[in-house]
Amino acid sequence: MLIPILLILLALASIGFMAVSLWFFYKYIFSYRLPRGQYQLLLGFIHLKWISAAYVVFTLALTIWAFLLIL
Amino acid sequence: MFELDERYIDGFPEESREEVDNTDRSFIGQQKHEEIMLCTRLHPIIILPYVFGIALITAIFFAIVYGTSNVIPKGEIMGQILLFGVFSAYMYYLHRFFNKLLNYYLHVVILTNYRVIEVIKTVYFCNNKDTIDLHKIQDLKKDQDGLFCTIFNYGTLVVEVSAIHETKRVRYLPNPDKWFQTLNKVKRSYIERRRAKVPRGGHSPVVQSSTYDKVGVSRSMLHNQMIRVL
Numbered sequence A: 001m002l003i004p005i006l007l008i009l010l011a012l013a014s015i016g017f018m019a020v021s022l023w024f025f026y027k028y029i030f031s032y033r034l035p036r037g038q039y040q041l042l043l044g045f046i047h048l049k050w051i052s053a054a055y056v057v058f059t060l061a062l063t064i065w066a067f068l069l070i071l
Numbered sequence B: 001m002f003e004l005d006e007r008y009i010d011g012f013p014e015e016s017r018e019e020v021d022n023t024d025r026s027f028i029g030q031q032k033h034e035e036i037m038l039c040t041r042l043h044p045i046i047i048l049p050y051v052f053g054i055a056l057i058t059a060i061f062f063a064i065v066y067g068t069s070n071v072i073p074k075g076e077i078m079g080q081i082l083l084f085g086v087f088s089a090y091m092y093y094l095h096r097f098f099n100k101l102l103n104y105y106l107h108v109v110i111l112t113n114y115r116v117i118e119v120i121k122t123v124y125f126c127n128n129k130d131t132i133d134l135h136k137i138q139d140l141k142k143d144q145d146g147l148f149c150t151i152f153n154y155g156t157l158v159v160e161v162s163a164i165h166e167t168k169r170v171r172y173l174p175n176p177d178k179w180f181q182t183l184n185k186v187k188r189s190y191i192e193r194r195r196a197k198v199p200r201g202g203h204s205p206v207v208q209s210s211t212y213d214k215v216g217v218s219r220s221m222l223h224n225q226m227i228r229v230l
Helices: A002-031 A048-070 B014-019 B044-071 B077-106 B147-152 B176-196 B210-215 B219-229
Strands: B036-041 B108-112 B115-121 B127-133 B137-143 B154-161 B166-174
Touching (some): A002 B077, B036 B166, B036 B176, B077 B115, B115 B166, B137 B176, B147 B154, B154 B176, B166 B176
Antiparallel strands (some): B108 B115, B154 B166
């Protein structure tokens, strides 16, 4: 019984941390915009929204996988 | 890297002076008439160690998870505890990796018509700003030593500041040649303007400085004294 409770707590903490990180990040970059017309992508092709989407997907996928594998 | 707007090298267009209010537009503390001329994040090579790190940890994670699931039957308490520990550790590293990526986007170096600013911001803990006014820059150096620096075109910009014998180093700066040339041009233009005492649209380019504000000496007074000395 202890492991499922710990797992739920871990999942909540992980998803919460991700949400707060992205919220802080986007709040800052939308408040203080650098000139967008001359923006250069990471390594020339990686969009910032791809990184954010990857963060969300990996966190959720890992959490779901942990539930499926452990319980 | 942002491209240089050539209009601002030899002066400031009247319309931009009068109409545009840049206060806090691109970074905290931006002045009303302060224009961004060059801006960059650090070279992406600084995130390479984190990419290798997460790749290695992912490999170890998968090895442990599949190794455990083959050896320990599902529902076994020891297996559950082990897997819980492994998942917890991997989640920690995953969050750490993505937060490093987000922090990479927040760390910028900016050259404006008044100063050079390094904004060292992280998502959670750090919100620092390192500023050097253009008139304080005594000497500029560009260090680009090493194979990787040459291949990937990054380097260190060393700015020597007058009076206090201090140096400011901006490491992992992409395209350091362009920064070196542009900073020299902008500095020269700035000093010439100050010597000629040309007002910018009728506004005194007072740059806020907490150090000077504390002792009650305005930056414009210091500017005028410097001009007299020059």
